[in-house]
Amino acid sequence: xxxxxxxxxxxxxxxxxxxxxxxxxxxxxxxxxxxxxxxxxxxxxxxxxxxxxxxxxxxxxxxxxxxxxxxxxxxxxxxxxxxxxxxxxxxxxxxxxxxxxxxxxxxxxxxxxxxxxxxxxxxxxxxxxxxxxxxxxxxxxxxxxxxxxxxxxxxxxxxxxxxxxxxxxxxxxxxxxxxxxxxxxxxxxxxxxxxxxxxxxxxxxxxxxxxxxxxxxxxxxxxxxxxxxxxxxxxxxxxxxxxxxxxxxxxxxxxxxxxxxxxxxxxxx
Amino acid sequence: xxxxxxxxxxxxxxxxxxxxxxxxxxxxxxxxxxxxxxxxxxxxxxxxxxxxxxxxxxxxxxxxxxxxxxxxxxxxxxxxxxxxxxxxxxxxxxxxxxxxxxxxxxxxxxxxxxxxxxxxxxxxxxxxxxxxxxxxxxxxxxxxxxxxxxxxxxxxxxxxxxxxxxxxxxxxxxxxxxxxxxxxxxxxxxxxxxxxxxxxxxxxxxxxxxxxxxxxxxxxxxxxxxxxxxxxxxxxxxxxxxxxxxxxxxxxxxxxxxxxxxxxxxxxxxxxxxxxxxxxxxxxxxxxxxxxxxxxxxxxxxxxxxxxxxxxxxxxxxxxxxxxxxxxx
Numbered sequence: 256x257x258x259x260x261x262x263x264x265x266x267x268x269x270x271x272x273x274x275x276x277x278x279x280x281x282x283x284x285x286x287x288x289x290x291x292x293x294x295x296x297x298x299x300x301x302x303x304x305x306x307x308x309x310x311x312x313x314x315x316x317x318x319x320x321x322x323x324x325x326x327x328x329x330x331x332x333x334x335x336x337x338x339x340x341x342x343x344x345x346x347x348x349x350x351x352x353x354x355x356x357x358x359x360x361x362x363x364x365x366x367x368x369x370x371x372x373x374x375x376x377x378x379x380x381x382x383x384x385x386x387x388x389x390x391x392x393x394x395x396x397x398x399x400x401x402x403x404x405x406x407x408x409x410x411x412x413x414x415x416x417x418x419x420x421x422x423x424x425x426x427x428x429x430x431x432x433x434x435x436x437x438x439x440x441x442x443x444x445x446x447x448x449x450x451x452x453x454x455x456x457x458x459x460x461x462x463x464x465x466x467x468x469x470x471x472x473x474x475x476x477x478x479x480x481x482x483x484x485x486x487x488x489x490x491x492x493x494x495x496x497x498x499x500x501x502x503x504x505x506x507x508x509x510x511x512x513x514x515x516x517x518x519x520x521x522x523x524x
Numbered sequence: 525x526x527x528x529x530x531x532x533x534x535x536x537x538x539x540x541x542x543x544x545x546x547x548x549x550x551x552x553x554x555x556x557x558x559x560x561x562x563x564x565x566x567x568x569x570x571x572x573x574x575x576x577x578x579x580x581x582x583x584x585x586x587x588x589x590x591x592x593x594x595x596x597x598x599x600x601x602x603x604x605x606x607x608x609x610x611x612x613x614x615x616x617x618x619x620x621x622x623x624x625x626x627x628x629x630x631x632x633x634x635x636x637x638x639x640x641x642x643x644x645x646x647x648x649x650x651x652x653x654x655x656x657x658x659x660x661x662x663x664x665x666x667x668x669x670x671x672x673x674x675x676x677x678x679x680x681x682x683x684x685x686x687x688x689x690x691x692x693x694x695x696x697x698x699x700x701x702x703x704x705x706x707x708x709x710x711x712x713x714x715x716x717x718x719x720x721x722x723x724x725x726x727x728x729x730x731x732x733x734x735x736x737x738x739x740x741x742x743x744x745x746x747x748x749x750x751x752x753x754x755x756x757x758x759x760x761x762x763x764x765x766x767x768x769x770x771x772x773x774x775x776x777x778x779x780x781x782x783x784x785x786x787x788x789x790x791x792x793x794x795x796x797x798x799x800x801x802x803x804x805x806x807x808x809x810x811x812x813x814x815x816x817x818x819x820x821x822x823x824x825x826x827x828x829x830x831x832x833x834x835x836x837x838x839x840x841x842x843x844x845x846x847x848x849x850x851x852x853x
């Protein structure tokens with residue numbers, strides 16, 4: 256039986272942008288987009304697409320639909336996933352969706368999933384690399400009434416179930432989850448495949464469906480800023496107070512010896 | 525639910541004892557409870573854990589809710605969320621706090637949504653402002669901090685390990701113990717645990733080490749870590765790695781320190797050939813003293829370090845190793 260898989264992908268500011276370019280507008284409680292730096296697909300989400308592709312590769316069949324909640328430009332992350340090998344993409348875009356939280360995001364995504372019809376496996380990254388919250392995936396599982404296996408480093412489709420290896424602090428755990436289910440993936444799964452130019456061009460020609468709040472039957476009061484359960488009261492860059500004492504020497508060896516001396520004086524060695 | 529009262533913590537246990545996070549959570553709960561004028565409570569969930577209730581009280585709990593059942597012997601999401609749901613129905617807490625641990629990061633979101641509320645994860649500060657719990661957490665890979673409050677009850681948060689000092693254990697402390705008889709519907713336990721594999725750390729655990737020597741992308745390969753291992757060995761510490769070094773396959777994933785790796789807080793943290801990117805710093809800013817060695821004088825790590833050398837680790841580290849050996853001889 257071919258699996259019907261849905262992968263949730265998010266567009267985020269590039270975490271590899273120079274740290275000096277990271278700025279916060281405290282009045283608006285928003286990150287100021289760094290000039291000239293293109294947003295990217297959240298890296299755990301690219302790994303989620305990879306996980307779906309591996310399941311399909313192993314079975315020789317399977318459908319992969321991408322969904323993303325974001326501004327119009329988030330179409331780019333769907334295109335990236337399509338270029339990796341996914342079949343279809345849906346963009347959920349509406350001003351009403353903005354400035355939400357894990358709850359409103361999960362509400363929008365799960366409403367779209369229900370609209371898409373029966374799903375076997377929902378895949379997400381373990382956390383988005385902007386907010387680092389790690390809640391939306393599990394929230395979606397609860398809203399859909401699905402069991403969730405989180406922080407996966409390996410996912411296998413076996414005898415009508417998913418066998419998932421979950422990362423632990425000092426090892427890993429293997430669980431068996433019935434289908435339908437939700438899985439969140441971690442970087443230990445490995446590098447996502449990079450699309451070839453041909454695939455990128457083919458994906459560029461594909462249609463991406465766009466749904467607004469009204470298409471999902473959602474009211475503005477339920478979503479985005481108006482619907483949050485978790486308020487954002489303040490966003491700021493913590494002040495770095497420490498000053499580094501640079502230990503120098505004529506040669507690296509001299510500096511190293513001087514450093515060892517200082518560490519001894521500070522009673523650290 | 526209304527008239528919610530009390531700060532309830534999820535008391536984790538390991539091998540028949542309270543896990544290290546538990547006294548930390550109790551300290552946080554005591555502080556919040558004090559500000560709110562409410563009791564600090566603990567949910568002791570597991571199998572054969574009832575005897576640990578007194579210890580939870582000794583570390584600060586006013587009341588311990590014990591949910592003891594054979595089906596709670598090993599952690600599974602469904603069994604634990606069901607047990608906690610039942611404890612919360614009885615305790616009716618104003619706030620529920622868990623640790624940002626393997627269990628906490630899996631259980632907290634599911635529990636929050638099962639209870640019809642939400643949760644702020646990996647908080648480094650929790651305090652009370654205008655009668656509400658204000659939750660401060662790192663975001664954007666650690667480059668920023670966000671402060672949240674919850675519109676829904678109970679207010680929930682997970683707490684970063686080592687961000688709260690446990691209270692001094694007081695065996696004479698008095699408290700209440702209430703048994704919650706949990707009913708676990710087997711058909712609701714959807715996931716089956718097949719096996720748990722511990723990857724044995726050779727030597728001291730990173731989280732327990734007082735000295736950590738970490739290498740990053742600049743190390744360039746597996747062999748480069750040799751001198752870091754020798755230095756760690758001389759200092760009785762452990763070797764860590766950035767995600768870049770692990771993704772390259774130079775070090776095992778278990779050595780990874782950072783936002784999605786281990787969080788450490790040693791007395792001495794020696795950062796070698798790593799830039800100091802936020803995602804890594806999120807795993808080590810709890811260190812008391814950071815020392816950095818990097819070729820790049822502009823490397824961000826120097827903003828966090830107390831002492832630093834600008835230089836090639838291939839020359840600096842062997843010399844540092846020799847100098848340290850001499851001093852300690």
